[in-house]
Amino acid sequence: MTKEGEHPFAKRKLTHALNASVASPTGALQCHDDEAQNAQKPNTMGVQSHVRTPPTKKTKTWSSPAKRRKKVNPRIAHFDRNQRAVDDISKKAFNPLDDCVICHAKENDLRVPHRPHDVRCPGLLKNSQGETKYEKDLRNYFNAPMENPEKEKELTGGGTPSVQLYYSGPTMTRRRKALAAGKLPAQAQATTVQNGKASEEILAPNSSPLEVAKFLERRVATRLQGKEAPSEHKAPPAMLALAQEIMEQVVNSKPTRLSESLPDTPKFNLARDRFHAIFGKNNFVYTIPNIYNSESPIDPNFHSLAGSQFIYMDLELAFPDFHILCCNCKSKDLTRKRDCYSQNKTLLRIVTDSNETWCRPFKYKCNRCKHEFETNEGPFLANLPAFIRNQYPVDPRYAKKGNHCHLSKSASRILEEEMLTHSNARQFVLKMFRRKHQFYLDRIEDYLSRPTIGGSYPELQQVVRTYAPSDQDCRDLYLRAQDSTLNPEGMAANDRNERIIQATTIDELLAIDHTFETLKNYRLEGGKAIFTVLNEKAQICSLVIVPTQKLCEIDHMLNKLLKRKGMDFNDGKPRGLYTDTWPNDKDYWEKRLGSNTEGALGLFHFNQRLMKHLNSQHKHFYRIKDRFQRAIYNYNQDDLRALTNAFKDGHIKDKNGETYTQEGLDELRLSKNWKRNYTKYLRKEIPNGDQVDRNLNDFEAWLLDFLKAIPQAEDLFTSSLQKFREQLANNRQHANHIQDPEGIEMYRGVQPGKKALIQLVKWLSKRPESLIEMFHGLVRHFANTGMRPEMADSLTLRGAAEYNLQREHKFQQMENNDTEVDCCWEHVPRYNQDQPLYSNPAFLHQVNELAKGKNKEPPFPHIKAMAPNNGEVFLSKYFKQQTERNELRKP
Numbered sequence: 001m002t003k004e005g006e007h008p009f010a011k012r013k014l015t016h017a018l019n020a021s022v023a024s025p026t027g028a029l030q031c032h033d034d035e036a037q038n039a040q041k042p043n044t045m046g047v048q049s050h051v052r053t054p055p056t057k058k059t060k061t062w063s064s065p066a067k068r069r070k071k072v073n074p075r076i077a078h079f080d081r082n083q084r085a086v087d088d089i090s091k092k093a094f095n096p097l098d099d100c101v102i103c104h105a106k107e108n109d110l111r112v113p114h115r116p117h118d119v120r121c122p123g124l125l126k127n128s129q130g131e132t133k134y135e136k137d138l139r140n141y142f143n144a145p146m147e148n149p150e151k152e153k154e155l156t157g158g159g160t161p162s163v164q165l166y167y168s169g170p171t172m173t174r175r176r177k178a179l180a181a182g183k184l185p186a187q188a189q190a191t192t193v194q195n196g197k198a199s200e201e202i203l204a205p206n207s208s209p210l211e212v213a214k215f216l217e218r219r220v221a222t223r224l225q226g227k228e229a230p231s232e233h234k235a236p237p238a239m240l241a242l243a244q245e246i247m248e249q250v251v252n253s254k255p256t257r258l259s260e261s262l263p264d265t266p267k268f269n270l271a272r273d274r275f276h277a278i279f280g281k282n283n284f285v286y287t288i289p290n291i292y293n294s295e296s297p298i299d300p301n302f303h304s305l306a307g308s309q310f311i312y313m314d315l316e317l318a319f320p321d322f323h324i325l326c327c328n329c330k331s332k333d334l335t336r337k338r339d340c341y342s343q344n345k346t347l348l349r350i351v352t353d354s355n356e357t358w359c360r361p362f363k364y365k366c367n368r369c370k371h372e373f374e375t376n377e378g379p380f381l382a383n384l385p386a387f388i389r390n391q392y393p394v395d396p397r398y399a400k401k402g403n404h405c406h407l408s409k410s411a412s413r414i415l416e417e418e419m420l421t422h423s424n425a426r427q428f429v430l431k432m433f434r435r436k437h438q439f440y441l442d443r444i445e446d447y448l449s450r451p452t453i454g455g456s457y458p459e460l461q462q463v464v465r466t467y468a469p470s471d472q473d474c475r476d477l478y479l480r481a482q483d484s485t486l487n488p489e490g491m492a493a494n495d496r497n498e499r500i501i502q503a504t505t506i507d508e509l510l511a512i513d514h515t516f517e518t519l520k521n522y523r524l525e526g527g528k529a530i531f532t533v534l535n536e537k538a539q540i541c542s543l544v545i546v547p548t549q550k551l552c553e554i555d556h557m558l559n560k561l562l563k564r565k566g567m568d569f570n571d572g573k574p575r576g577l578y579t580d581t582w583p584n585d586k587d588y589w590e591k592r593l594g595s596n597t598e599g600a601l602g603l604f605h606f607n608q609r610l611m612k613h614l615n616s617q618h619k620h621f622y623r624i625k626d627r628f629q630r631a632i633y634n635y636n637q638d639d640l641r642a643l644t645n646a647f648k649d650g651h652i653k654d655k656n657g658e659t660y661t662q663e664g665l666d667e668l669r670l671s672k673n674w675k676r677n678y679t680k681y682l683r684k685e686i687p688n689g690d691q692v693d694r695n696l697n698d699f700e701a702w703l704l705d706f707l708k709a710i711p712q713a714e715d716l717f718t719s720s721l722q723k724f725r726e727q728l729a730n731n732r733q734h735a736n737h738i739q740d741p742e743g744i745e746m747y748r749g750v751q752p753g754k755k756a757l758i759q760l761v762k763w764l765s766k767r768p769e770s771l772i773e774m775f776h777g778l779v780r781h782f783a784n785t786g787m788r789p790e791m792a793d794s795l796t797l798r799g800a801a802e803y804n805l806q807r808e809h810k811f812q813q814m815e816n817n818d819t820e821v822d823c824c825w826e827h828v829p830r831y832n833q834d835q836p837l838y839s840n841p842a843f844l845h846q847v848n849e850l851a852k853g854k855n856k857e858p859p860f861p862h863i864k865a866m867a868p869n870n871g872e873v874f875l876s877k878y879f880k881q882q883t884e885r886n887e888l889r890k891p
Contacts, residue, residue: 096121109267111251203249205273212278213289217302219245224301235347235358236465238301238458243310243347243358246286250275254316258324258334258364262316275317284318285391286310290446297454303447304463311350311359311392313375319388326366327379337363337372348376349466350394352408353435356466357393359406377401382486397481405469407477419478420799423784423791425471432468440464475791482794489842491866494794496842497801499866501540501874504804505564508744509536511578511602511768514549515776521783521792527879532779533561537811538771539804543779543796544878551588553882558592560872573597576741578769580605583737598741602769603633603686606738610731613724618716620706622670627702631695632738636683642760643681652758681760683747689736696732700725740767750814764814775803789876796875802839809836812862842866 096103100118105111117124203215223241234240252271254262262268279286290306291298315324323332340346341360350357361376373380378399381389389396394406407415411432418424418431437460444457468474482493489496514529528548533541542561546553562573573593582601589599610628614621646652647660654660660668668674686692707713707721717724740746750762782799783792813833825833838844845865848858873881 094118094120096123108248109251109270110248111253203274203277205270205277207277209289210291213291216242216245216288217291217299220302220305221299234345234465235349236304236356236458236462238305238462239308239310239356239358240347241301242288242305243312243360246278246310246312247341247360250278250312250314250317252317254336256335257367258316258336259332262320272317275312275314279312279318282319283391284312284314285393286312292450294451297450297452298447300447300453300455300457304443304458305356306443306446307354308356309358309393311357313359313361313392315362315375315388322385322388324364325383326364326369326371327373327377327383328371329366329369331366331368333367334364335367337365339363339374349405350408351405351411351432351466351468352393353410353414353432354439356464357408358466359392374401376406378484378486382488386488395481396486397484398477399486400477400480405466407468407474411468412477412481415474415478419475420782420795420802422781423475423787423795425474425478428474429468429471436464436467479791479794482798487843489840489846491842494797495869496840496866497797498872498874499869500801500804500841501542501797502564502870502872503867504535504539504541506541506561506574507535507537508574509576509578509741509766509768510534510541510574511772513580513769513772513776514546515779518776518780518796519545520785521780521787521796522789522876523786524789524876524879526883527876530779530875531557532772532775534768534772534775536766536768537807538768538775539807540775540800542872543800543874544882545875547879547883547886551585556882556885557872557878560870564870575744576600578602578767578772580769583734599737600739600741601734601737602767603684603738604767604770604773606632606731606734610724610727613717613719613727615716615718620710620716622672624703624706624716626670628699631699632692633684633686636685639682639763643678646758646760680762680764681758683763684765686739689739692735692738693732696728696735700728748814778803793875793877805836805839805841806834810834 096118097107098104100121100123101113101115102117103121103123105113203212207215220238220241223245224237235243250271252268254268287309288302288305288307290303315322324334325332326334339360339362340348347358347360350359359376361374363372363374365372376392376394376399378396378401381392381394381396381399392399393408393410395409395412398407398412400406414431415425415428418428440460440463443463447453447457469477485492511534512532514531516529518530519527522545524545526547527545529546530543531546531554532543535541542557544554544557574597577589577593577597577599578601579599580601582599586599589597607629611625614624644665647665650659652660654664668678687695707716710716714721744766746766747763748766750764752759752761779796779799783795787795828837841863844860844863848860848863851858
């Protein structure tokens with residue numbers, strides 16, 4: 001029972017247990033009352049789950065306290081820093097203006113870091129309780145003049161004692177105020193104390209570029225004295241010293257939000273004027289000049305930076321009238337954030353093919369969408385005007401967020417050129433590696449060749465640190481850039497290449513064929529071949545990967561192909577189809593293309609099937625080839641007569657400069673130079689099938705007689721005479737399948753230029769069967785063996801699109817008259833006139849739109865807007881879709 005008014009669960013004092021305890025001989029209390037020791041306390045028990053200690057907390061409570069060892073500075077390892085007046089290493093007295101980062105920042109109008117004063121600094125709270133009597137006496141003693149002026153001059157060297165200068169000398173703030181008031185000359189001022197240590201220099205706002213360069217040279221040399229080189233992950237020592245000096249000269253205090261106006265204080269205006277003195281107005285890139293002075297030597301560390309660039313992307317100082325917008329929601333409500341340098345003291349490296357380039361970007365946060373971005377990221381750069389964006393030497397497509405290095409525009413363009421040939425990313429990395437070292441050797445040679453030099457030149461690892469990424473990283477960068485829309489035209493490169501192929505018209509003649517070598521560039525299980533379609537201009541209309549060689553695999557591609565615009569003949573279908581399998585599958589093609597479309601095997605395949613059995617290195621090879629070609633086609637008599645007259649009249653001379661005789665002409669026709677140099681002036685005419693069959697019969701009889709007259713006739717064949725005759729018999733069966741479609745002019749005439757040596761018309765054949773085989777020899781070299789399908793697709797499509805642009809450019813030159821061609825291409829060497837000037841029509845159209853917006857004539861009037869993507873897919877994308885369609889067809 002509890003007493004009245006007492007809580008039933010209240011704890012009671014065990015007075016009876018304490019009373020039962022007695023003192024032991026050692027003074028400890030021992031309990032002899034077993035009842036009291038084992039007594040139950042029913043009145044004190046109750047609901048106690050709410051006061052139980054969890055196991056985790058018990059573990060921390062019962063564990064012994066961690067004996068953490070306090071970090072010890074090696075400079076004060078033996079005693080407290082407050083007890084030392086002279087440092088053990090530097091052997092110099094502590095100076096708050098130089099050794100305390102807080103006092104140094106306040107004295108020099110720099111950004112004050114968020115950290116306490118040095119423990120030895122009087123500015124620390126516990127050290128600033130007032131000046132002691134000893135300090136007052138010491139200050140008064142050194143301020144008082146000496147009794148002997150001669151002795152004072154001898155001790156101080158005619159200058160001011162360092163201690164007296166510390167207490168009463170002109171401070172940095174006083175000198176800056178005097179400079180702003182015009183009491184000091186407008187140039188960089190420096191004050192040197194007697195202990196050999198130089199104080200901070202002030203850069204005048206109106207300094208010339210040469211004065212700025214000399215000022216930075218002195219400051220870099222001062223900063224690098226007695227300091228260790230940074231680690232390999234940072235910028236070179238000289239570049240880091242230069243960047244730190246520039247940032248300290250232009251440091252300023254801005255409000256947190258961009259919506260607030262910039263301060264109009266003397267301190268901020270001075271920093272802005274220094275920024276313009278270093279970088280120039282409307283610019284944030286500083287290029288280190290190459291200073292030459294025959295009388296005074298240049299500092300070797302500063303000389304190693306000649307031509308290098310430091311990018312300080314403070315757009316608010318460089319372009320005060322430009323409004324920075326969020327790259328995500330286009331909002332102006334932004335907040336400044338700490339960037340990589342303010343947090344980690346790191347700079348971003350930019351890989352170039354020559355100089356070192358380092359950058360400090362600035363970071364912002366959007367208050368509307370909470371998106372954080374830096375000023376060197378691709379999405380932000382893509383939204384900038386071109387006159388601002390182009391100052392940062394990186395293509396926005398290659399400026400990925402989070403990368404510690406960026407490829408410059410020159411480097412990325414070299415990478416794109418190397419990638420199109422065997423995907424040579426490794427070759428690109430080696431090329432950048434060698435160029436960096438060669439640039440270093442050029443700088444050493446320049447320095448040592450000067451009349452007067454300073455110290456030793458820095459080593460390679462202290463100068464070159466912007467190496468290219470690995471070859472695998474370069475491939476990933478390239479592939480990501482090809483799918484990126486962060487460019488002025490807002491169109492990905494892969495999308496543009498697809499549109500170029502989709503815009504290719506079919507024309508009157510088509511050639512189709514399968515190629516197998518190109519498929520080796522793919523790591524694609526189930527792919528059998530690449531089906532290609534080519535028109536009479538030798539432009540690629542389509543190329544897709546198919547799982548089998550069955551024609552049903554290309555049905556979907558043909559449906560899309562025949563729907564293209566621009567075909568106003570034969571009901572939108574070609575009139576002639578060339579394939580190496582004709583007349584096989586003749587019924588299928590007549591069903592798909594109609595009976596008005598004529599099929600043909602073509603001269604090329606008809607000729608190659610027989611010539612591959614002959615040894616091209618044999619001395620009688622061209623004699624047999626000429627006799628065979630005379631059996632299947634004839635040269636146009638007017639063209640042959642004009643060419644013969646050019647030989648006989650002396651317009652075309654032999655290698656000795658003499659006129660050709662009839663015997664010389666016969667020998668020339670039996671050589672490889674005939675086809676290489678002169679068949680382009682001759683049109684070929686194919687007789688009917690019966691005549692070709694009779695001619696081949698006569699050719700076989702002539703060949704047997706000819707083989708009997710020459711020794712070792714078996715060396716003429718790569719296989720045997722029997723297989724050669726079997727192939728000849730097969731060709732005779734297809735003599736009716738090599739004729740051209742009726743009603744189509746098979747040649748385009750190109751008039752000779754004014755400066756042409758041979759004033760004859762060149763004839764370009766429209767027969768596409770040889771051109772498609774030529775393209776197959778090119779397309780397999782665009783990518784490399786065993787690549788991922790995405791990379792192989794990108795490289796193959798790019799190569800095919802550029803090939804189409806080159807062919808289109810060639811026909812545009814032929815369609816223009818001679819005056820227009822000479823006027824447009826007079827500055828281009830003749831051996832380069834077969835190449836187009838530009839390979840990005842979408843960007844050219846964007847430039848035209850900019851000119852129209854300024855009420856100016858478009859600089860590229862022949863460029864039209866690209867048609868939208870019609871949904872046609874190529875290569876591995878078609879293969880995946882076709883595989884899915886085949887799976888759906890299965891029962």
